[in-house]
Amino acid sequence: MASGAAAAALSLGGCEAKAPPPTTTTTTAVLGPPTAADWRRLRDSLAGTLVLPSSAAYATNRLLYNSKFADPRPAAIAYCVGADDVSRCVDFVTRHEIEVAARSGGHSYGGYSSCNGLVVDVSRFNSVTVDTKANVAKVGAGTRLIDVYNEIGSRDRLLPGGSCPTVGIAGLTLGGGVGAFGRKFGLTCDNLRAAELVTAAGDRLRVNANKQPELLWACQGGGGGNFGIATSFEFDIHPMPEVTLFTLQYPWGSAADMLQAWQHWVATAPDELWSNCQLLSQGTYGFLAQIGGVFCGPPAALESLLSSLRSSVATAPSSTFVGSDRYIEAMKIEAGCSALSIASCHLATVNRRGVLSREAYSAKSSYLDAPSGSAHAAKLVHAVQTLKDYAPTVGGGLAFDAYGGAINRLSSAQTAFVHRDKLACIQATYSWSGYTSRAEIAAGQRWLTWLGAEVFTPQSGAYQNYIDPTLLDWKTAYYGTNLERLIKVKRAYDPENRLAFAQSIPVHL
Numbered sequence: 370m371a372s373g374a375a376a377a378a379l380s381l382g383g384c385e386a387k388a389p390p391p392t393t394t395t396t397t398a399v400l401g402p403p404t405a406a407d408w409r410r411l412r413d414s415l416a417g418t419l420v421l422p423s424s425a426a427y428a429t430n431r432l433l434y435n436s437k438f439a440d441p442r443p444a445a446i447a448y449c450v451g452a453d454d455v456s457r458c459v460d461f462v463t464r465h466e467i468e469v470a471a472r473s474g475g476h477s478y479g480g481y482s483s484c485n486g487l488v489v490d491v492s493r494f495n496s497v498t499v500d501t502k503a504n505v506a507k508v509g510a511g512t513r514l515i516d517v518y519n520e521i522g523s524r525d526r527l528l529p530g531g532s533c534p535t536v537g538i539a540g541l542t543l544g545g546g547v548g549a550f551g552r553k554f555g556l557t558c559d560n561l562r563a564a565e566l567v568t569a570a571g572d573r574l575r576v577n578a579n580k581q582p583e584l585l586w587a588c589q590g591g592g593g594g595n596f597g598i599a600t601s602f603e604f605d606i607h608p609m610p611e612v613t614l615f616t617l618q619y620p621w622g623s624a625a626d627m628l629q630a631w632q633h634w635v636a637t638a639p640d641e642l643w644s645n646c647q648l649l650s651q652g653t654y655g656f657l658a659q660i661g662g663v664f665c666g667p668p669a670a671l672e673s674l675l676s677s678l679r680s681s682v683a684t685a686p687s688s689t690f691v692g693s694d695r696y697i698e699a700m701k702i703e704a705g706c707s708a709l710s711i712a713s714c715h716l717a718t719v720n721r722r723g724v725l726s727r728e729a730y731s732a733k734s735s736y737l738d739a740p741s742g743s744a745h746a747a748k749l750v751h752a753v754q755t756l757k758d759y760a761p762t763v764g765g766g767l768a769f770d771a772y773g774g775a776i777n778r779l780s781s782a783q784t785a786f787v788h789r790d791k792l793a794c795i796q797a798t799y800s801w802s803g804y805t806s807r808a809e810i811a812a813g814q815r816w817l818t819w820l821g822a823e824v825f826t827p828q829s830g831a832y833q834n835y836i837d838p839t840l841l842d843w844k845t846a847y848y849g850t851n852l853e854r855l856i857k858v859k860r861a862y863d864p865e866n867r868l869a870f871a872q873s874i875p876v877h878l
């Protein structure tokens with residue numbers, strides 16, 4: 370896993386002019402805005418399906434996961450079935466100078482997988498092949514996480530990923546990929562050993578540690594939608610460990626004490642222990658303080674770790690759950706799908722048998738560099754209580770995901786994912802339903818803005834997969850010391866900045 374990334378980094382060490390631009394700028398005749406006949410020609414040239422606004426399927430097919438993006442109205446959505454389809458789409462948008470956005474799972478927090486032009490949807494690239502001898506899995510770029518876990522898990526292997534079952538593997542991997550097995554096996558992007566992409570010039574490339582190593586490096590956390598449209602990924606996979614899940618809930622009055630104890634606990638925890646800590650305002654249901662996680666090992670081995678956590682919080686937990694489970698069942702619990710079949714654990718708007726619904730939410734992220742003192746812990750708890758003052762019925766709060774372990778053993782430059790020295794990522798969210806008033810939704814946004822200004826300062830980075838359209842210094846927050854190198858990769862592979870959106874890597878600083 371790290372060897373590919375390390376080789377990529379080494380091959381570039383200190384050599385600015387060495388990265389060989391694989392594509393030269395192409396001069397393509399510009400034809401002006403596409404006419405109906407142009408769209409028909411594109412449709413006829415694709416092996417997949419082109420959905421135009423006149424199609425009955427358009428109303429559903431244009432939707433993203435976050436229902437707050439009520440109105441993405443692309444000129445067309447191309448459901449590609451092969452890399453040639455993707456190349457044709459790229460050629461089409463170049464000739465007609467229209468916007469393009471790649472879409473895998475459609476979960477971008479900024480809605481950046483839609484645009485006014487052509488959406489290149491890769492969801493039909495959804496096959497997973499597993500080689501248990503080489504411990505490698507080839508995964509189509511539109512595969513949803515629940516299918517990745519299920520297919521790889523059925524061969525007694527795992528790929529570390531995230532929690533949400535309907536997230537697409539492309540967005541997750543290209544921006545990092547943080548989840549329950551990250552401390553043990555690294556981020557999803559750390560396990561990426563090769564990828565197939567169509568560049569902005571329409572070229573089909575296979576990238577690995579030897580071929581286009583800089584592009585592989587950029588695909589390991591440099592953010593989705595920036596360097597090409599991926600059609601498949603090759604990952605290192607790992608033998609399945611025994612898995613034990615746990616949750617400890619505490620009375621809200623001891624939330625600050627719990628948060629502080631959790632931070633010290635995860636700072637010295639073994640790689641086998643992944644954990645997150647949640648402080649939530651649940652609207653009319655009050656507040657929730659809990660620590661949960663996944664341990665790679667048997668319950669008995671977890672018990673001594675939990676007892677050291679319990680002894681460092683003055684109050685006893687109000688409830689404790691510890692249970693071992695099969696990996697795929699554990700992932701279904703993490704995904705909120707424990708009572709569902711794999712086929713049902715999909716969005717109803719995307720899969721015929723899917724029963725999950727889209728959600729409406731806004732979010733903001735930051736990082737903890739080291740365990741905070743009691744004053745800072747109290748400030749974070751107070752911030753969650755403040756959400757209730759702003760918006761009494763919306764649910765939301767702060768979730769802290771432990772980093773460390775294998776995540777932090779790579780250096781910041783080894784992959785494009787720069788956040789390698791953090792104790793934990795903090796994600797602030799609030800979500801609402803169709804019954805929430807506009808005034809309360811707006812108040813929730815004011816809470817996030819206040820949080821960004823008053824609580825997440827100084828901004829110690831932000832997670833690029835929790836992409837935040839309201840973040841001002843987003844380039845530094847997402848990419849830090851890797852930004853300049855990412856810009857060089859962008860210039861090499863997309864010199865005309867054809868793959869562009871509000872927070873895409875620019876071609877110049």
Ligand SMILES: Cc1cc2nc3c(=O)[nH]c(=O)nc-3n(C[C@H](O)[C@H](O)[C@H](O)COP(=O)(O)OP(=O)(O)OC[C@H]3O[C@@H](n4cnc5c(N)ncnc54)[C@H](O)[C@@H]3O)c2cc1C
Nearest residue numbers: 471473474475476477482531532533537540547593594599
């Ligand atoms: C409910 C929920 C839970 C989440 N949980 C986690 C978690 O546990 N861990 C974690 O790390 N993250 C998590 N995330 C964040 C998630 O990783 C990002 O939102 C991710 O970008 C989503 O990927 P996607 O493919 O579903 O989204 P998309 O919206 O399809 O894509 C995201 C970005 O990648 C680009 N892109 C899509 N496909 C391609 C492609 N084939 N080639 C190149 N670029 C492409 C898009 O243009 C867009 O800019 C969660 C998000 C949600 C909504």
